[in-house]
Every structure is written in structure tokens, then in C-alpha cells.
Amino acid sequence: MNPDTSLIAYASVAGMFASVILMHLMKRSSLTVWLYTLQSLLVVVLLTSALLKEFSWLLVLATLAMGGVKVIIAPKFFTELIRKHEVRFSASTYVNGPVTLAALAGLTAFTHAQFFRALTQLNSAQSDAILLSVSMMLISMFLIINRKGALSQMIGILSLENAIVAFATVTGLEQTPALQLGVVFDIFIWITIATVFASMIYQKFGSLDVSKLTHLTED
Amino acid sequence: MALIFILGIPLIAALLSFFTATTVATLGTIAVTASIIELAAALSITSSIGLNAPYMFTTFLGVDHLGAIPLVLLVFGGFVASIYARGYTEHEISKEIIGFNRAKKLFAQLHLFLLAMSLAIVTTNPILTWIAIEATTLTTAFLISFYNKPSAMEAAWKYLILNSVGLLLAFFGTLLFMTPELKGAHTGLASWSSLLSGAASYDPFIVKMAFLFTLIGYGTKVGLVPMHTWLPDAHSKAPSPISSLLSGVLLNIPLLAILRFKIITDAVVETGFTSGLLITFGIFSLIVSAAIILVQKNYKRLLAYSSIEHMGIATLGFGLGGSAAYASLLHMIYHSLTKSLLFFSAGNVFLKYSTTKIENVRGMVSVLPITGPIFFFGVLTIIGMPPMGMFFTEFSILARSLTVHPAITVGTTAALIIVGIGFIRHIADMSFGEPTGKLPSGEQNAWTIIPLIILAATLLVASIYLPAGIQTFIARAASTL
Numbered sequence: 001m002n003p004d005t006s007l008i009a010y011a012s013v014a015g016m017f018a019s020v021i022l023m024h025l026m027k028r029s030s031l032t033v034w035l036y037t038l039q040s041l042l043v044v045v046l047l048t049s050a051l052l053k054e055f056s057w058l059l060v061l062a063t064l065a066m067g068g069v070k071v072i073i074a075p076k077f078f079t080e081l082i083r084k085h086e087v088r089f090s091a092s093t094y095v096n097g098p099v100t101l102a103a104l105a106g107l108t109a110f111t112h113a114q115f116f117r118a119l120t121q122l123n124s125a126q127s128d129a130i131l132l133s134v135s136m137m138l139i140s141m142f143l144i145i146n147r148k149g150a151l152s153q154m155i156g157i158l159s160l161e162n163a164i165v166a167f168a169t170v171t172g173l174e175q176t177p178a179l180q181l182g183v184v185f186d187i188f189i190w191i192t193i194a195t196v197f198a199s200m201i202y203q204k205f206g207s208l209d210v211s212k213l214t215h216l217t218e219d
Numbered sequence: 220m221a222l223i224f225i226l227g228i229p230l231i232a233a234l235l236s237f238f239t240a241t242t243v244a245t246l247g248t249i250a251v252t253a254s255i256i257e258l259a260a261a262l263s264i265t266s267s268i269g270l271n272a273p274y275m276f277t278t279f280l281g282v283d284h285l286g287a288i289p290l291v292l293l294v295f296g297g298f299v300a301s302i303y304a305r306g307y308t309e310h311e312i313s314k315e316i317i318g319f320n321r322a323k324k325l326f327a328q329l330h331l332f333l334l335a336m337s338l339a340i341v342t343t344n345p346i347l348t349w350i351a352i353e354a355t356t357l358t359t360a361f362l363i364s365f366y367n368k369p370s371a372m373e374a375a376w377k378y379l380i381l382n383s384v385g386l387l388l389a390f391f392g393t394l395l396f397m398t399p400e401l402k403g404a405h406t407g408l409a410s411w412s413s414l415l416s417g418a419a420s421y422d423p424f425i426v427k428m429a430f431l432f433t434l435i436g437y438g439t440k441v442g443l444v445p446m447h448t449w450l451p452d453a454h455s456k457a458p459s460p461i462s463s464l465l466s467g468v469l470l471n472i473p474l475l476a477i478l479r480f481k482i483i484t485d486a487v488v489e490t491g492f493t494s495g496l497l498i499t500f501g502i503f504s505l506i507v508s509a510a511i512i513l514v515q516k517n518y519k520r521l522l523a524y525s526s527i528e529h530m531g532i533a534t535l536g537f538g539l540g541g542s543a544a545y546a547s548l549l550h551m552i553y554h555s556l557t558k559s560l561l562f563f564s565a566g567n568v569f570l571k572y573s574t575t576k577i578e579n580v581r582g583m584v585s586v587l588p589i590t591g592p593i594f595f596f597g598v599l600t601i602i603g604m605p606p607m608g609m610f611f612t613e614f615s616i617l618a619r620s621l622t623v624h625p626a627i628t629v630g631t632t633a634a635l636i637i638v639g640i641g642f643i644r645h646i647a648d649m650s651f652g653e654p655t656g657k658l659p660s661g662e663q664n665a666w667t668i669i670p671l672i673i674l675a676a677t678l679l680v681a682s683i684y685l686p687a688g689i690q691t692f693i694a695r696a697a698s699t700l
Contacts, residue, residue: 119395122398150376157384157387176408182346183350200367201372201376205369
């Protein structure tokens, strides 16, 4: 990456990292969706910066597909879910606010420790961005574990996927555009199915709070 | 050319089932015809490989010895599941539990599920393998929630979320494995063989990290403990034809992906690294599932935990290597056949008794005169009673474990004994005694019996006489590990 694209890449990853931290702090579902939209937009910016380095029409197509699915379709599905089922708040967590913040700090510190530091050799010019993207992966997983809302779990998974795409881009491990299209197609299907399931869960349980799903334990 | 049939026929069958079929008989005919063609194609590919080089259709589609084994198991599993699905859905429609449209969706999704699994095996590209394995999650999520009950919905949600997280970790690991390929001469799609040939340029620490992520990621899909929590729920809530494929066929596919990454990792770092991890996950899965099998109250969950146990045994064998790797491949074959047999039998028990609780099923042998004894036979097989094949595979793995560490042998033997006691206790309770309620004796229909007979006969023959050609083929596959 030349200096300009390197700066764009770092700024994008830093923005994505900030967005996942804020997802943990937001109480309103619509704000969480908005943060996911912003995070996805930054992924598109990141891929566009890769495009500036090495142009190909297939990569343009893959970037557009990714933008279409993550920036437009997914938020639209989630907004519709919120509107339909009036799930305005999804702040319910398994651990309280201060413990959550301590966990976020711990996860970030862990990724900057020896174990994950080895990954920076993949692109030493972007070592900070690499470690931030790995932190983002762990923090996204923590979002899935810590939040009780189905919507937050879905966004957590998509945020984890965004973190992996960011990692692949800043390390130069991004796939050939044909494969990227395959992955985006998978994600699109995943979003569709997960949204349908979330609706079905609401209809069955009258809530998107997954801690209320206790029928399996009764079997 | 045969690979076109393997990938094209399920797609055509899915479209025909969804858009043209008007009766369950038509759905069944489409499914059975499609599966016979796929079976013929898979056997043709396997025989063409023989002891020669892998069968390559294009640079990114091909089948080697290691891939041919789960491929044949897949199409054979698809064949018997197609026959069974006809009888099962006919019965469910007659009892007005489901309507024809639901049956149509079940068959269409069954074909798509088979397609996704086939693609995962026959592609030589690790990312395409990942896409296909992810597709298996997506095609089966609605099948798990098929009965639309709250518990089935929960099981499907748990399945979707946990597997998605697991597979994303596997994706991350896969990307790390592709470092030299993508950082070096970028020649298009990477393949398993190109990753292996580039092993010299890997960083050992990154490879270790990559293997750990792929093992945890794909291990979630295999159902290895402690990433197994979705499996008993999903496998027990799905309709029986689907449960048979989830347990008997699907679990082999992510395990195959782990083995392919193991081959690459072993070329870079000391073999002890992957072996240690596989042995640990294998034995842990075996011990945890054994304890739960002993106290299980639901016979479909019992079978699901048994799948975790057997995947644990296979993983342990692959970790031990040498003769145990051969035994593990053979174990995968026996497990696939037996687990399909057991889930079909469990399906027949459910259709008759309308319950999955062990305590509510009594006198199975007299109420279901064919299913009952076959179920009993299946249980004896799954616990590794001699002279059935699983006895020899488990014995070989135990024998090999003695050369590594006696503690593994002791732990494994104890767990296998607990599993045996648990299964015998449950099946004895279900098989004998006074039948619950006033259930008439007799089977549902021929379609639910034919697959049981086919599987029982195949198991019996494969246990007593395994042709030398097949043994050599498996040995060839094991030699690559």
C-alpha cells in the first residue's frame, strides 16, 4: 500500500474498532444498526483503497456487492425487524456496564500481547491496523456472548465478519474477487435466513430476548 | 464428467421438487432417481481413482482418495434418506402433522443440502470448501425448525449462531493458511495441493495459530467438545431423514477439512502439535458424551450424543496416526452407516409412539416387529460389539494409543464401557416390557423399512467381509495423513 492508501486503511480500521466498542455501549437497537451500517461502509472504503492499488472490474463488482449487502440490504432488514416487532431497546446484557468495559480493555490488551503480535509480520507497515482488527474480532465475539437480544447477536456475527475482512485487507490476504463474491453471497443468504428466524422467534416467544429461549432445557 | 452429475443432479432435483411435483410419490421418485444417478457417478469416480492419481475435473474440482470416502458415504446416505423421506413424509401428511407444501420444501432443501455437502468435498479450493460448509448450515437451518415448535426454533437458532461463529473462526484460520499463496506468486485460486507445496515458506507460529483456528472453527461443526452444545439439540429436533444426514454424513465433511489442514500443518511444524490437539479434543469429546449418554432421557438426543462420541473416537484416531488413522477412516464409514440406520429406526419409533422420551417407549420389539430388532442390532453395532466393524476399529485405535500413552487407553476404554452400559440400559428398557398404551403391532409403510434393511445388510457385510480393494483404497487415503 502506498502512504495515502495506508492512511485510509488505518483510519478505516480504527473507525471500525470504535464502532464495535460503541455497539457495546448503545442501548437503542436503531443506534446499533446505525453503527453496523457505518462499520460496513468503512469496510467498503477499505476495499476501495485496495482497488486504488490494484484495479480490476471483478474487484469493483465484489466491492459493490459487499456494499449492497452490508450497507443497504442488511440495515434495511434489521430496521424492518425493529419496526415490525418494536424492539427499540436491546441493552440487556449478561454482565454489567463496568465489567463489560473491563472486558473490552482486557481483550484489546490481550491482542496486543505476544500471541497475536506474530501476525504483524504479515504486513509490518500496518501492524496497528492488524492488531486493531484482531481486537475487533474478539470484541465482536464478546458482543455475541454478552448480549441477550437476537438482533445484537446477528450484528455481532456480521461485525466479526467485517473484522475478518478488515484483517484480510490490511494484511494483503484478500481473496480473489470471484471468491469474495462467493463469501458475500453466503453472507447475504445468512442475513436473510437469520432475519426470518428472528421474526419467527418473535412470533413464538413474543420477544427477541434469547435468554427467554428455555424450551430445550425442558426436553 | 461424473462430477457434473454429482453437482448438477441435486440442483435439478431441488428445482423439480419445488416447482413440478404434485404428490409425495413424485417427490420420492425424483429423490430416489436423483440419488441413484449420484451414487453411480460417485462409484464411477471412486473406481476410476483406484490406486491411481486423484480424479480431476477442473483445476478446482476433483476427488482424491481422502475425499472419495466421505463422497461415497454422502451419496449412499442421500440414497437411503431419499427412500426413507418418502415414507416418513407420507405418514406425517396422513396424520395431518404437515401439509404437502411442507413436504415439498423438505425435499427441495434435502437436495440443496446434498449439493452443498458434495461441493464441500469435491472442491480443491479451501475458501470454496468454507463457502460450501457454510451453505450446509444455511440449507439445514429451516429443516431443523421444520416442525415449527418453540424447542425446534430454539435449536435452529442455536445451530445458526454457534455454527456461524465457528465457521467465521475457520475462515480466519483458512486465510492465515493462505498467507504464502497470496503473498507470493498470485496465480489465481489456491488449492489444497498448492498450499502443501508452498509449506516451506510458512511461518511455523502462524501455521500453528491457523490450525488452532480451523480446528476450533470446523470442530464446532464436527461437534467436538466443548463446541458441541448445538449438536444434540439440532440433530434431535430435525425430521429423522434429515437427522440421519446431519449425524451420519455431514459431520465427516468438516472433519475432512480439519484433516486437510492437518496435512499442511504437519509439513511445517512438528507432527506432535496437531496430534496433541486432536487427541485432546477427541478424548474430551468421548468422555463428556459418555457421561451424558449414561443419563440420557431422550432417544434422539442419545443418538446425537453418540455422534459426538464417535467423532471424538475418529478425531482421537487421527491424532494418534499410523494404524489408528486407517482405523479412524474405517470408523467414519461404519459410523455413517450405523447412525443413519439408528436415526431411521428412531424415526419409525417416533412415528409409532409419538414421543422421543425413553421412558414412554416400551415393548418396541413387539410393537415394531422389523424396526425393533434392527434398532437393537444398530445399538449393538454402535457400542462396538464384536464381530461388528466398530469393535475392530475401536480396538485398533486403543492398541495404537498404548504406544503413545497408557492414560489415553485407560480413559478411552472407561468411556467406551460407560457408553456401552448406557446404551444397553436404554435400549433394553425400550425394546422389552409391556407396550405403552394400546398401540397396534406393525410398521408404518414399506418406504420406512427398506432403508433399514439395506443399511443393516450393508453393515453386516462390511463388518464381516471388507474386500481387499476397499481396504487398499482406505489404506491409500490414510497414508496421506
